Amino acid sequence: MAQFELITSQNDIGVAQRAFERLLDSAMPRCPGTFMIGYQGGNVETKSLRSNRDIWHHRQIVTEGVKYPRYWNAFGLAADLRSTGSNKITVEINSPIVGAAPAVAGLFAREVSSGRLALLHSGKVGGGKAGVGQSAFVGWFDGTPVQVSNAERRGKKREAFLIALLDDPKGVRGVSKFVSAVAAFKARDSTIDLRRMTLQELRRRALAAERLPKKSARTSFVFKRNPYVAGHAKRRADGRCDLCSKPAPFVFDNEPFLECHHVLPLSDGGTDTIDNTVALCPNCHRRMHLDPADTDLERLRRRAVGKG
Numbered sequence: 001m002a003q004f005e006l007i008t009s010q011n012d013i014g015v016a017q018r019a020f021e022r023l024l025d026s027a028m029p030r031c032p033g034t035f036m037i038g039y040q041g042g043n044v045e046t047k048s049l050r051s052n053r054d055i056w057h058h059r060q061i062v063t064e065g066v067k068y069p070r071y072w073n074a075f076g077l078a079a080d081l082r083s084t085g086s087n088k089i090t091v092e093i094n095s096p097i098v099g100a101a102p103a104v105a106g107l108f109a110r111e112v113s114s115g116r117l118a119l120l121h122s123g124k125v126g127g128g129k130a131g132v133g134q135s136a137f138v139g140w141f142d143g144t145p146v147q148v149s150n151a152e153r154r155g156k157k158r159e160a161f162l163i164a165l166l167d168d169p170k171g172v173r174g175v176s177k178f179v180s181a182v183a184a185f186k187a188r189d190s191t192i193d194l195r196r197m198t199l200q201e202l203r204r205r206a207l208a209a210e211r212l213p214k215k216s217a218r219t220s221f222v223f224k225r226n227p228y229v230a231g232h233a234k235r236r237a238d239g240r241c242d243l244c245s246k247p248a249p250f251v252f253d254n255e256p257f258l259e260c261h262h263v264l265p266l267s268d269g270g271t272d273t274i275d276n277t278v279a280l281c282p283n284c285h286r287r288m289h290l291d292p293a294d295t296d297l298e299r300l301r302r303r304a305v306g307k308g
């Protein structure tokens with residue numbers, strides 16, 4: 001995994017932000033006219049919005065009303081850009097003006113081997129439903145993970161995605177790819193969309209995904225989980241636990257509450273596929289993790305493959 005060193009001085013961050021701006025401006029012409037950009041708590045009007053075929057971009061320095069003054073770099077999908085009304089931000093790639101702010105997801109860093117400046121992102125993309133945050137996107141996005149250390153914190157290492165090397169003439173492609181991936185992730189991470197799909201539709205999408213979950217060498221990069229596989233298991237269970245057959249104990253978010261369970265755990269080489277996944281009530285789920293009986297395992301194996 002490529003190694004990067006976090007940039008934290010105000011001067012270095014300023015140099016990196018300007019390199020990032022040059023990179024964006026070289027590939028994204030200014031859009032004539034005035035645009036409204038919606039953010040949490042309001043709208044901002046801009047005459048300096050930029051766009052290419054894939055994404056739009058607006059930036060400004062934000063110092064008021066925030067804990068960490070930051071370079072605010074907002075991005076959205078070009079296909080959604082409107083000249084009237086408010087434009088929704090897909091993702092912000094912000095950097096603190098100075099230091100390393102844990103609440104700000106963008107990171108400027110220097111590649112250790114080459115000294116090149118780069119833009120990284122922690123993978124914390126926000127939005128969507130509660131409980132869907134960094135780990136969900138990190139497990140889902142097929143980006144380039146790199147290791148970044150922070151000299152000011154005794155070299156403490158963390159992982160991030162490489163978005164672009166700032167002197168790469170094609171660097172905007174990395175930005176476009178990232179913004180598009182976040183947009184797809186946010187659209188995909190919606191139980192409402194899953195609810196609209198038929199069992200057959202869920203099955204088709206579940207089968208279309210890779211058979212083996214993606215796993216990287218580092219533990220913080222979690223298994224890639226297929227939402228259609230989980231959606232399929234719950235739909236197939238039809239409101240009843242696949243083990244005890246009792247109705248789900250309560251309704252949550254307008255759906256009978258059941259939990260997805262892999263019959264052969266992913267950590268033991270199990271696959272994130274519909275023939276290895278069942279939907280269980282919380283009691284049975286806990287039991288299967290604490291003390292699975294052979295007869296129960298056999299029953300779930302049969303349920304998963306649709307024979308029980």
Ligand SMILES: [Zn+2]
Pocket residue numbers: 241242243244245246280281282283284285
């Ligand atoms: Zn049960």
Ligand SMILES: [Zn+2]
Pocket residue numbers: 260261262285289
């Ligand atoms: Zn489980």
